[in-house]
Amino acid sequence: MTAPLTPPPPPHDQPSHQARQASPPAGEAAGEYGQHGEYGQHGEYGEYGQDGPGMKTELREAAVIAVAVAVSGVLLGLLWLWLAPHVPLVGDQSDTSWAVYLKDSEGEQAAGVDGTFTLLALAFGAVSAVAVFLWRRRGGVPLVVALGVGGLLASFLAWRLGVWLGPEQDVIAHAKAVGKGVTFSAPLKLGAKGALLAWSLAALVVHLGLTALFGPRDPEPPYEDGPYAAPPA
Numbered sequence: 001m002t003a004p005l006t007p008p009p010p011p012h013d014q015p016s017h018q019a020r021q022a023s024p025p026a027g028e029a030a031g032e033y034g035q036h037g038e039y040g041q042h043g044e045y046g047e048y049g050q051d052g053p054g055m056k057t058e059l060r061e062a063a064v065i066a067v068a069v070a071v072s073g074v075l076l077g078l079l080w081l082w083l084a085p086h087v088p089l090v091g092d093q094s095d096t097s098w099a100v101y102l103k104d105s106e107g108e109q110a111a112g113v114d115g116t117f118t119l120l121a122l123a124f125g126a127v128s129a130v131a132v133f134l135w136r137r138r139g140g141v142p143l144v145v146a147l148g149v150g151g152l153l154a155s156f157l158a159w160r161l162g163v164w165l166g167p168e169q170d171v172i173a174h175a176k177a178v179g180k181g182v183t184f185s186a187p188l189k190l191g192a193k194g195a196l197l198a199w200s201l202a203a204l205v206v207h208l209g210l211t212a213l214f215g216p217r218d219p220e221p222p223y224e225d226g227p228y229a230a231p232p233a
Contacts, residue, residue, distance in 0.1 A: 062142035069128050069150025069203075076124050076154060076199075077161030080188075083120070084162070085112040087186035091175025100171045103183055110191060117159070118195040125151055125202030132203075133210040147207055151199035159196065162188050 087110055088103040132147060166188030168174045178184045190196075 058140055058142040061136065062146035065132055065143065065146040066150040066153070069147065070153035070157060072124065072128065073154030073157035073199075074161060075158075076120055077158035077165070079120055080117050080158060081162045081165055084116045084188060085109040086167075087113070088183050089171060089175070089186045090183050091172075091178070091180060093180045098172050098175055100175050113188065114190060114192045114195055117162075117190055118192075118198045121151075121155055121158075121195060121198035122202045124154070125199040126206045128199075129203040129206035129210065133207055133214075138211065138215055144204060144207065147203040148200045151201075151203045152196065155196040155199045159190050163190075 087107070089100050090103045092099050092101065128151065129147060132143060136143065163169075167185040169187045171186065174184055175182075
């Protein structure tokens, strides 16, 4: 007669790797991202961190940019006065009345005045956008608004400064002063008022392009071990 067979003791439960993964040490948890993250306080995003500066700081920087861009309109006005072609006029007297005529009725000097202002404004807008991007390598609504408003104020200032420093506005008085049949320059004026938007448009387009091409990128999330990750060696 044989002794009854006893079942073998159940095997000890083995802890699954997926259920019990050792948590990394505190030092490794921070890893290469450090206390503030890879893009934290002194990462790629500069001293402000990934989310950028606070709203008060952005508004303060935007105000500085708008004022600086607007003041630079003085240089645009001086260059426009210097480079714009002169429209020749001539005065004629009949009895006691004076009349002023274009000396060259088929000339394109008037169109050249508008074109010069537009080209200069486009160049100034591009330069201001590059300068702002190099100063703050990021976008943001306040910076964009500052560039747009500052460019519009700069264009208006340049226009009024060029008219003020240009030839006399009273063409009849000017014709009387120089004499009958003597050629003189017409007042500097901007016929196409849409040129006042050239600075702002160029600044916005260039700044948007620079931000899209060379602006900071959002960091990719760190890789986390999933349920099928290989066990450590």
